[in-house]
Amino acid sequence: MASNGDHQTTVKPVKPPPSPSPLRNSKFSKSNMRILVTGGAGFIGSHLVDKLMENEKNEVIVADNYFTGSKDNLRKWIGQPRFELIRHDVTEPLLVEVDQIYHLACPASPIFYKYNPVKTIKTNVIGTLNMLGLAKRVGARILLTSTSEVYGDPLVHPQPESYWGNVNPIGVRSCYDEGKRVAETLMFDYHRQHGIEIRIARIFNTYGPRMNIDDGRVVSNFIAQALRGEPLTVQKPGTQTRSFCYVSDMVDGLIRLMEGENTGPINIGNPGEFTMTELAETVKELINPGVEINMVENTPDDPRQRKPDITKAKALLGWEPKVKLRDGLPLMEEDFRLRLGVSKKK
Numbered sequence: 118m119a120s121n122g123d124h125q126t127t128v129k130p131v132k133p134p135p136s137p138s139p140l141r142n143s144k145f146s147k148s149n150m151r152i153l154v155t156g157g158a159g160f161i162g163s164h165l166v167d168k169l170m171e172n173e174k175n176e177v178i179v180a181d182n183y184f185t186g187s188k189d190n191l192r193k194w195i196g197q198p199r200f201e202l203i204r205h206d207v208t209e210p211l212l213v214e215v216d217q218i219y220h221l222a223c224p225a226s227p228i229f230y231k232y233n234p235v236k237t238i239k240t241n242v243i244g245t246l247n248m249l250g251l252a253k254r255v256g257a258r259i260l261l262t263s264t265s266e267v268y269g270d271p272l273v274h275p276q277p278e279s280y281w282g283n284v285n286p287i288g289v290r291s292c293y294d295e296g297k298r299v300a301e302t303l304m305f306d307y308h309r310q311h312g313i314e315i316r317i318a319r320i321f322n323t324y325g326p327r328m329n330i331d332d333g334r335v336v337s338n339f340i341a342q343a344l345r346g347e348p349l350t351v352q353k354p355g356t357q358t359r360s361f362c363y364v365s366d367m368v369d370g371l372i373r374l375m376e377g378e379n380t381g382p383i384n385i386g387n388p389g390e391f392t393m394t395e396l397a398e399t400v401k402e403l404i405n406p407g408v409e410i411n412m413v414e415n416t417p418d419d420p421r422q423r424k425p426d427i428t429k430a431k432a433l434l435g436w437e438p439k440v441k442l443r444d445g446l447p448l449m450e451e452d453f454r455l456r457l458g459v460s461k462k463k
């Protein structure tokens with residue numbers, strides 16, 4: 118199947134974006150950039166906050182309802198004057214004076230986004246509407262973390278941004294993948310209608326330290342299982358593929374996208390592609406050669422293949438991932454060992 122056109126980045130806004138509040142440029146303004154991160158207590162969000170906080174001119178505000186995130190992920194910043202943490206659900210309006218919004222709030226693991234699907238779709242639709250309303254009101258630039266799941270079970274491989282996808286609109290994953298598709302639509306409608314500065318990242322499977330141990334996603338499951346000496350659960354048929362991006366590469370890509378001139382959507386992911394059986398074998402070899410691999414039942418609508426075409430990210434952001442799966446897995450293993458209290462045998 119051919120790609121379905123690529124008009125997104127050429128769209129001209131109807132009018133220029135609203136100016137930021139004059140206070141932001143006043144001599145009383147102590148920080149150069151005030152940044153809101155929704156979902157900042159989660160896995161990717163907390164690593165993003167770490168990177169943003171490294172710049173001493175940034176002030177960072179996190180809004181999170183702690184559904185899948187935790188204050189613990191941000192403990193090193195709590196009490197720091199440039200950092201604020203707000204318990205807030207993005208399905209409710211929020212008013213804060215900010216220059217940039219990284220909008221990540223949304224459960225990402227299929228187990229968690231399917232747990233309360235109506236809430237997931239509200240988070241994607243009403244949550245994104247609320248954050249766009251805020252961006253419009255204060256003249257902020259907003260970045261949405263969309264997903265490779267907008268391509269559904271893709272019939273084009275690898276997936277370029279111009280591919281419109283193959284998504285089941287009434288399936289058990291739809292609250293998430295259709296939710297993110299509507300969120301992308303809202304971003305472009307606010308851009309065209311109100312001149313809001315938007316950025317859309319289509320994130321492919323990302324892994325690294327701080328993932329919830331019982332998050333349910335494949336890399337965290339396999340590492341936790343290997344460390345506990347439990348069989349690795351490969352969901353059938355095991356030939357389905359994913360491409361795994363280490364979290365530091367992801368954060369670098371997101372910041373480049375926010376700071377750059379392109380609206381996106383832009384795929385951010387690592388093109389190294391593995392079957393789930395290959396992933397299990399790699400985890401077994403690196404972490405616990407004695408562990409068994411078991412085949413178990415899969416869930417409906419599981420995409421059969423996934424690999425990003427990152428031509429656009431390379432050309433427009435000068436970005437490509439640096440960390441290979443075999444180098445990233447041991448970094449995550451170290452974090453999981455500490456949290457599970459399993460030390461490495463000498």
Ligand SMILES: NC(=O)c1ccc[n+]([C@@H]2O[C@H](COP(=O)([O-])OP(=O)(O)OC[C@H]3O[C@@H](n4cnc5c(N)ncnc54)[C@H](O)[C@@H]3O)[C@@H](O)[C@H]2O)c1
Pocket residue numbers: 155156157158159160161162180181182183184185186187205206207208220221222223224225226240244262263264265319320321322323324
């Ligand atoms: N990790 C991946 O592989 C991946 C892939 C594609 C897209 N994404 C997207 O990146 C973002 C972050 O993913 P992650 O892996 O860090 O997931 P995560 O579940 O660790 O983090 C999501 C955060 O959002 C918060 N949240 C959820 N619903 C909320 C609501 N209604 N109001 C306020 N906060 C809410 C959670 O408490 C959590 O802290 C998500 O938008 C996800 O869709 C992630």
Ligand SMILES: O=c1ccn([C@@H]2O[C@H](COP(=O)(O)OP(=O)(O)O[C@H]3OC[C@@H](O)[C@H](O)[C@H]3O)[C@@H](O)[C@H]2O)c(=O)[nH]1
Pocket residue numbers: 224225226227263264265266320321322333334335336338339350351352353357359393415416419420
């Ligand atoms: O224990 C497990 C868990 C999962 N799997 C398989 O591993 C593959 C990946 O599953 P995951 O649950 O990690 O993640 P998925 O690729 O289905 O969704 C993911 O990708 C897009 C993001 O937007 C989502 O947030 C993210 O969770 C699937 O084929 C699944 O069947 C296993 O084989 N064993």
